[in-house]
Amino acid sequence: MKKFAKSLISAAVVTAAVAGTTAPAQAADKLLLKTPIAFGSHLPALGTPIVWVADQLKLVSDGKVKMKIYEPGKLVSPKEILDAVSSGKVNSGYSTAGYWQGKMPAAALFSAVPFGPEAGEYMAWLYYGNGMNLYQEMYDTAGYNVKVLPCAIISPETSGWFSKPIEKPEDLKGLNMRFFGLGASVMEKLGVGTVQLPGGEIFGALEKGAIDASEFSQPAIDQRLGFHKIVKYNYFPGWHQQATVFELLINKDTWGKMSKGQQALVETTCKASMTNAIAEGEAMQFPVMQKAADNGVQIRYWNQTMLDTFKSTWDEVVAEKTAADPFFKKVWDDMSTFRSGYDLWEANAFLPRATK
Structure with a gap:
């Protein structure tokens, strides 16, 4: 935020x-x-x-x-x-x-x-x-x-609801998880089986054990769908979205x-x-997060090892997708050029998080 x-x-x-x-x-x-x-x-x-x-x-x-x-x-x-x-x-x-x-x-x-x-x-x-x-x-x-x-x-969205702590990349292997968009390609490379379920079907899939974990949206939306009743570890930041x-x-x-x-x-x-x-x-978002503990939910922030793993795996996905589709490459190159220029503004104009 x-x-x-x-x-x-x-x-x-x-x-x-x-x-x-x-x-x-x-x-x-x-x-x-x-x-x-x-x-x-x-x-x-x-x-x-x-x-x-x-x-x-x-x-x-x-x-x-x-x-x-x-x-x-x-x-x-x-x-x-x-x-x-x-x-x-x-x-x-x-x-x-x-x-x-x-x-x-x-x-x-x-x-x-x-x-x-x-x-x-x-x-x-x-x-x-x-x-x-x-x-x-x-x-x-x-x-x-x-x-x-x-x-x-x-x-940003949250990056996942899990039934157990995820401390290292190996903890992801073998999980079945609802995941959206380009982030799903990252998770698949890390050994996760992904499906893209609509929001209304996620709770039932978690309840029946058809999936082990899920990401969907922001805390206020996820709460409305009741994920916290089944899985208790909610991970941030939303690196994928x-x-x-x-x-x-x-x-x-x-x-x-x-x-x-x-x-x-x-x-x-x-x-x-x-x-x-x-x-x-x-x-x-924050009123919902403030009440997370009342529902037995633990809010977790990905450790640096996991964030580095997600980023390096995403770099692999980008390389594959730009090689496979010319228009994907055209858009990615244009966005990347814009972002490289924007970095000069962002790095100088905004206070570091720690000083806010």
Whole structure:
């Protein structure tokens, strides 16, 4: 949760932009975005941001632009959202690009990157680096008929719930674990069998012993799903997901028919949601962590041996993925160049953790 202040630098700009787009939206024809979502709207910071977006679109446009939300599986399943939006079965959808890495390996880089950018840096690369150009290029090149808009972002997740302490790499071998995105490739190299279960299925899998451990999201979200009732060792930091981006996909034919005012309204509301989502996520974690001991949970911080192992293994994964997929390499190289420049700012501008 460090450097939270970086994530708020655009708040004033976003507020002004939302106000500036109100008049065009009011003058345009009515628009209804039918939006299946990948995360239940009851889940804070995962599902709540898109509900906020829907409320704001209606409010700011005086009812001219509306969004109807469909809970996971009610209209299409979370894993079908991209195809459904592209084909026009629905005209929009809310998910995270990491779900599409089986179709487009680089998609994971637009979702969460191990040892990757924190929220402020991630947004800087997306909006003021080359990130958004590459993000849209990925979908266009793969033949998907979608317009992509980052529409929420959260800061670090926890990196796992375990039934026993993990002190050395050998302790991971043979475990079956729910794990998401690029971090799963790291865990597999360390001898972990990984599966990507939706949030609603994780508790049951832990309870039945189908999996031994799991990561999912932030403490407030994990608590809502009840992991602490079964597994008692919760590990930090979230090396695999220092920030996670969520996307609003809009069918490109629908997008093309929208007025410039409607487009601007949706784009700017999603930018506002980026600020709102990270603020919500940051505010709700520490009260849950303060009560961890009451639930018999031990909060653990990975020792240096484990962090070094995760990092060196991630370096191996990157080398393999950049060699295997040219577009993954293109995105990774661009992000890495931006981050190398950003390091000069970060190293000089922010106080070390110990002095805060």
